[in-house]
Amino acid sequence: MVIHTYIEYMGWGAGGWGDEFFFGFLMTLKISLSAYALAVIFGFFATTAKLSKNIFLRFMAVSYTTVVRALPEILMVLIVYFTVAGLAETALVKAGFVDKGFQFNPFWAAVFALAFVAGAFMAEVLRAARLAVPEGQIESATAIGMSSLQIFMRVILPQMMRHAIPGMGNLWLSITKDSAIVAVLGAFSELLYTGYRAAAATKEYVFFYGVTAVLFLLITLISIAVIQWMERHLNRGYA
Amino acid sequence: MTATALSVRNIRKSFGEDEVLKGISFDAHSGDVISIIGSSGSGKSTLLRCINFLERADSGEVAVAGEIIKTHKAKDGQLSPSDKHQLKQMRARLGMVFQNFNLWAHRTVLENIIEGPVQVLKHPKKKAVADAEILMDKVGISQKRNHYPSQLSGGQQQRVAIARALAMQPTVMLFDEPTSALDPELVNEVVQVIRQLATEKRTMIMVTHEMALAREISTHLIFLHNGRIEEQGPPQLIMENPKSDRLRQFIGKF
Ligand SMILES: Nc1ncnc2c1ncn2[C@@H]1O[C@H](COP(=O)(O)OP(=O)(O)OP(=O)(O)O)[C@@H](O)[C@H]1O
Ligand SMILES: [Mg+2]
Numbered sequence: 001m002v003i004h005t006y007i008e009y010m011g012w013g014a015g016g017w018g019d020e021f022f023f024g025f026l027m028t029l030k031i032s033l034s035a036y037a038l039a040v041i042f043g044f045f046a047t048t049a050k051l052s053k054n055i056f057l058r059f060m061a062v063s064y065t066t067v068v069r070a071l072p073e074i075l076m077v078l079i080v081y082f083t084v085a086g087l088a089e090t091a092l093v094k095a096g097f098v099d100k101g102f103q104f105n106p107f108w109a110a111v112f113a114l115a116f117v118a119g120a121f122m123a124e125v126l127r128a129a130r131l132a133v134p135e136g137q138i139e140s141a142t143a144i145g146m147s148s149l150q151i152f153m154r155v156i157l158p159q160m161m162r163h164a165i166p167g168m169g170n171l172w173l174s175i176t177k178d179s180a181i182v183a184v185l186g187a188f189s190e191l192l193y194t195g196y197r198a199a200a201a202t203k204e205y206v207f208f209y210g211v212t213a214v215l216f217l218l219i220t221l222i223s224i225a226v227i228q229w230m231e232r233h234l235n236r237g238y239a
Numbered sequence: 240m241t242a243t244a245l246s247v248r249n250i251r252k253s254f255g256e257d258e259v260l261k262g263i264s265f266d267a268h269s270g271d272v273i274s275i276i277g278s279s280g281s282g283k284s285t286l287l288r289c290i291n292f293l294e295r296a297d298s299g300e301v302a303v304a305g306e307i308i309k310t311h312k313a314k315d316g317q318l319s320p321s322d323k324h325q326l327k328q329m330r331a332r333l334g335m336v337f338q339n340f341n342l343w344a345h346r347t348v349l350e351n352i353i354e355g356p357v358q359v360l361k362h363p364k365k366k367a368v369a370d371a372e373i374l375m376d377k378v379g380i381s382q383k384r385n386h387y388p389s390q391l392s393g394g395q396q397q398r399v400a401i402a403r404a405l406a407m408q409p410t411v412m413l414f415d416e417p418t419s420a421l422d423p424e425l426v427n428e429v430v431q432v433i434r435q436l437a438t439e440k441r442t443m444i445m446v447t448h449e450m451a452l453a454r455e456i457s458t459h460l461i462f463l464h465n466g467r468i469e470e471q472g473p474p475q476l477i478m479e480n481p482k483s484d485r486l487r488q489f490i491g492k493f
Pocket of ligand 2: 416
């Protein structure tokens, strides 16, 4: 095999796999970013519930994080995809937010499933970060008459993020990889699935799985650079 | 007769079975400096914290400049503020200085000082900075305006905390042992600032173990024991002639 065949493999259009990989790369980013954003929201809710005075809320949150962390991720994603998404649909219909017969499109159902799993880990990261913010600084904000929202946005959140960034960064890295799990739910044409198709069609397993690996690596390397920049930014003022 | 800046009526507070405050009342008139002394665990901090509702009392009443903080009895039996908006306004008028400074670690000296004026009093940032400059000068921290709290000594941090409280132009300043977390050689720089405030006739309530300072600047001294005001009066008088054995013992320790 000579070099120019590989270049042809990665060509754009019908003959090559370049465009497929490009869109697979984008799809992986799209799934990861959506799932991550949703996981942050789940995580905040679960953390708030865990730290609340209400026993029922605490119980719900602890059950959620415990169950999710106990089961294999892929199993959890399957369960959520086929059951919880359906329940959520019914709930949304009942609450009147959407019309009868509403169904998540499979993309969002898959994103929801991934986020549901990541959210449980996120909750742990955020809880530890929240507890690392000294109570005294919250009291001094309360004492000058700041509202709860101001205290959260201006005192708790910025300092919490400093403690959360390493953990949140790790979760981002793992969600970019876990996004490949959705391949079991159907054809979403993300990176792994694209690699699999290209390898199967050409029998060039090593080459195409290699390309897939390099692209995942690329996401990770860029992510690490961004995370480090954020850490430096948030650590200003700390010895 | 000057106006009543702070009026505290019948504050009671229990932690579980332990009744820490058994009905405390006192008034601070404008310009009064009231020092609260008492042994460890006598409820001094709890009293200060009940005044600005960092801690919820079981019963009692607090009024700032004649305005009563509206409360109702909550289900858990504690006194709950009824009007969040009013509570925030009242807190803004009670400048609290904590034993451990409690500066916001992610904000510089200047940012710490202008936070309240900008966010709570809604002053324009320009005005807040101009006001902060005067205060930083006053507490001698101007050179450190762009430093973060972790880059300051304890004494410097406490002076920033005092400036931060003053920036709210409070009716009353509440100090909870402002010097007891400091290394001995740093106590004096903070004492200087407090002394200065007293000569300016600021209304202050100060929990302290600095007997010399209390005697020097207070207009009134309150000795707290077992959740009650055991003795009170002009500082010279009651320090030289303590009536109760408790106070005699307490003073004897210094
Ligand atoms: N949040 C709390 N929960 C339970 N008990 C508390 C709480 N805060 C204070 N106490 C108890 O109330 C009593 C009074 O405490 P407080 O901190 O007011 O004393 P203090 O006079 O300020 O003492 P010190 O001079 O040591 O600061 C103590 O017995 C303390 O253990
Ligand atoms: Mg105390």
